[in-house]
Amino acid sequence: MLEDIGFTDVIIGEPADTFGGATGETNARAFDVYGYGFLAYRP
Amino acid sequence: MTMAALPVDPEALREQVREKYRDVAVDPHRTFHFHTGRRLAARLGYDEAVVDALPERAVESFAGVGNPFALRALAPGERAVDVGSGGGFDSFIAASQVGGGGRVVGVDMTPEMLKKSRQTAEALELRQVEFREGLAEALPVEDGWADVVISNGVINLCADKRTVFQEIRRVLRPGGRLQFADIANGRPVPPDAMRDIDLWTG
Numbered sequence: 001m002l003e004d005i006g007f008t009d010v011i012i013g014e015p016a017d018t019f020g021g022a023t024g025e026t027n028a029r030a031f032d033v034y035g036y037g038f039l040a041y042r043p
Numbered sequence: 044m045t046m047a048a049l050p051v052d053p054e055a056l057r058e059q060v061r062e063k064y065r066d067v068a069v070d071p072h073r074t075f076h077f078h079t080g081r082r083l084a085a086r087l088g089y090d091e092a093v094v095d096a097l098p099e100r101a102v103e104s105f106a107g108v109g110n111p112f113a114l115r116a117l118a119p120g121e122r123a124v125d126v127g128s129g130g131g132f133d134s135f136i137a138a139s140q141v142g143g144g145g146r147v148v149g150v151d152m153t154p155e156m157l158k159k160s161r162q163t164a165e166a167l168e169l170r171q172v173e174f175r176e177g178l179a180e181a182l183p184v185e186d187g188w189a190d191v192v193i194s195n196g197v198i199n200l201c202a203d204k205r206t207v208f209q210e211i212r213r214v215l216r217p218g219g220r221l222q223f224a225d226i227a228n229g230r231p232v233p234p235d236a237m238r239d240i241d242l243w244t245g
Binding site for chain 2: 001002004005006007011013016017018019020021022023024027030031032033034035036037038039040041042043
């Protein structure tokens, strides 16, 4: 979607176990949910 | 994208998000389905010394999902927009990076978060930070103003992500950048679950 909208040079960082140990962990594990950093540029 | 094509009603989702994050603003130490505060910041790899230097009220309502500064730091003098600034934690980190010669505009739609972030900025005497009421889909920022847009755990809570990204592109100057953190799922979410508004915030 980022590139569709006109962003370029998209970089995705390493996953973070955002919900590990929280009460939302079960749902997060069910859908393999992690937090990521994204970097993209407007040409 | 028309509203009919969206998985949930945007305004109904916004109201649910406001309700959830109102609690995070006024009662940040209760149990949520996500981590909050200093424990979360440490988990996500924020610079410990920078976080330690902030007062508790600047950190306690932090509820991000990643570290938008991990891939690139902001530079002194830059103009930044923080989409969904919440209690202001990432805006205050941004302020420390852009310095007194830069500007940070935090945008949030939850009144209790805006009140908290504004009071904290005043207490910290951070003249380069300002918080404005607004939506991610209609940012109260002029075209091409920002060198950088940051956001943390907010875009996943917006029904119309395409409009949000278009709006971010509008406020960025040519050559500007978007650096944000958000969640992504490695397994597909069933259509019924996509339409369940409770699952978006819980």
